[in-house]
Amino acid sequence: MKLELELKSIKPMPAHQRAMLNILFTASWLDCTITRQLRPFGITSPQYNILRILNGSAPKGLSVLDIKSRMLDRSSNVSRLVEKLRISEHVERVPHGKDRRMVIVTISDAGKKLLSEIEQARFMDGNGSTGNKLSEAEALDLALLLDKFRE
Amino acid sequence: MKLELELKSIKPMPAHQRAMLNILFTASWLDCTITRQLRPFGITSPQYNILRILNGSAPKGLSVLDIKSRMLDRSSNVSRLVEKLRISEHVERVPHGKDRRMVIVTISDAGKKLLSEIEQARFMDGNGSTGNKLSEAEALDLALLLDKFRE
DNA sequence: TTTGTTTTGGTGTTAGAACATCTAAGTTTG
DNA sequence: CAAACTTAGATGTTCTAACACCAAAACAAA
Numbered sequence: 001m002k003l004e005l006e007l008k009s010i011k012p013m014p015a016h017q018r019a020m021l022n023i024l025f026t027a028s029w030l031d032c033t034i035t036r037q038l039r040p041f042g043i044t045s046p047q048y049n050i051l052r053i054l055n056g057s058a059p060k061g062l063s064v065l066d067i068k069s070r071m072l073d074r075s076s077n078v079s080r081l082v083e084k085l086r087i088s089e090h091v092e093r094v095p096h097g098k099d100r101r102m103v104i105v106t107i108s109d110a111g112k113k114l115l116s117e118i119e120q121a122r123f124m125d126g127n128g129s130t131g132n133k134l135s136e137a138e139a140l141d142l143a144l145l146l147d148k149f150r151e
Numbered sequence: 152m153k154l155e156l157e158l159k160s161i162k163p164m165p166a167h168q169r170a171m172l173n174i175l176f177t178a179s180w181l182d183c184t185i186t187r188q189l190r191p192f193g194i195t196s197p198q199y200n201i202l203r204i205l206n207g208s209a210p211k212g213l214s215v216l217d218i219k220s221r222m223l224d225r226s227s228n229v230s231r232l233v234e235k236l237r238i239s240e241h242v243e244r245v246p247h248g249k250d251r252r253m254v255i256v257t258i259s260d261a262g263k264k265l266l267s268e269i270e271q272a273r274f275m276d277g278n279g280s281t282g283n284k285l286s287e288a289e290a291l292d293l294a295l296l297l298d299k300f301r302e
Numbered sequence: 303t304t305t306g307t308t309t310t311g312g313t314g315t316t317a318g319a320a321c322a323t324c325t326a327a328g329t330t331t332g
Numbered sequence: 333c334a335a336a337c338t339t340a341g342a343t344g345t346t347c348t349a350a351c352a353c354c355a356a357a358a359c360a361a362a
Contacts, residue, residue, distance in 0.1 A: 002298050007221050015290035016283055022297040027178030028224045029301055064341060070158050073179045079342055101327045101340040132167055133302040139166035142296040146173040147153050150180055151284040215311060226350060230312055252310040252357045
C-alpha cells in the first residue's frame with residue numbers, strides 16, 4: 001500500500017521527505033513482522049541479530065565490541081543481551097587467552113539449531129520470506145538507493 | 152557506505168536479505184540522527200511524530216486512535232506520549248462533545264513554535280535535511296520500492 | 303429496559319534502549 | 333619503573349516500547 005494511504009496523509013509530500021518517512025515506516029513494519037515470527041521461539045529481534053552474526057563468523061567467536069560493531073542497532077546493550085543468550089544456552093562465553101579484558105562469544109549447537117528452525121519456519125510462513133514481492137533487480141536497486149541515502 | 156562494509160559482513164548476501172537488512176540498518180541510522188537533532192529541543196522522536204501529525208490536521212484536532220493510525224511506529228503508546236506533550240504544553244486535550252469516550256488532541260501555539268524552530272535548525276544543519284544526496288527521481292524510486300516491499 | 307458486545311482511552315508490567323559511570327586490564331609516556 | 337591514558341566489558345538508572353488488561357461509554361439485541 002502506498003505510504004500516503006498507510007499514514008492517511010492528505011497533503012502530498014516532497015519526494016525526499018516521503019522517502020525518509022517511508023524508510024522509517026517500512027522498518028517499523030518489518031520489525032513488527034519479524035518480532036511476531038520470532039515470538040514462538042522465545043527470542044527477541046536483537047537477540048536473533050546477535051545469533052546470526054555469531055553464526056556468520058562461526059566457528060570463530062567474536063568479542064562483545066566486535067558483535068556491537070556488526071549489529072543493525074548499535075545503541076543496544078550487547079553485554080546484557082549476550083548474558084540472556086548465555087542463560088538460554090544459545091551462546092558460550094570464554095575469556096580471551098591473551099587479553100584478559102576480552103570475552104569471546106561463540107554460538108552453541110543449540111543456538112545453531114534454533115537458527116535453522118527459525119529459518120525453516122520463516123520459509124514456510126508467507127510462501128517465502130518477507131519482501132519477496134520485489135524482483136531480484138529491484139531488491140538490488142533498493143539496497144543501492146539506501147546506501148546512497150545514508151551518504 | 153555499502154551495507155556490507157558497515158556491518159563488516161564477509162559473505163555476500165542474497166539480494167532480498169540485503170535489502171531487508173539495509174532497510175533496518177538505514178532506519179536505525181536515521182532514527183539516531185533524528186534523535187540527535189531533536190535532543191536540544193527536549194523532545195523525543197515519537198513525540199515529534201505526533202506533533203507533526205497534529206500540525207498536519209490543524210486547526211482540527213484528532214482523537215487518540217486517529218493519531219495512532221497515522222503514526223510511523225504504531226506500537227507506541229499514544230495516551231502516554233500525548234500526556235507528556237500536554238505536560239510540556241505542546242498539545243491541548245479537550246473531551247469530545249458527543250462521544251464522551253473520546254478525547255480530541257490539538258497542537259498548541261507553543262507546539263507550532265517548536266516545530267518551526269526544529270525545522271529551521273534541521274535546515275541549517277547539514278546543508279539541508281538528511282538524505283538529500285538522492286536526486287528527486289531516486290527519492291521517488293526509493294519510496295516506490297519500499298511500498299512494493301511491504302506488499 | 304436489561305444484557306451483551308464493541309469502541310475508546312488509560313494503566314500495570316516487563317524487557318530493553320539510552321545514557322552515564324565504573325572496574326580491571328592493557329598501553330603509552332616520562 | 334610509576335603515572336597517565338586508553339580499551340573492554342559490566343552495571344546502575346531512567347525512560348519507553350510492547351504487550352496485556354481494565355473501565356467507562358456507546359451501541360446492539362433480546
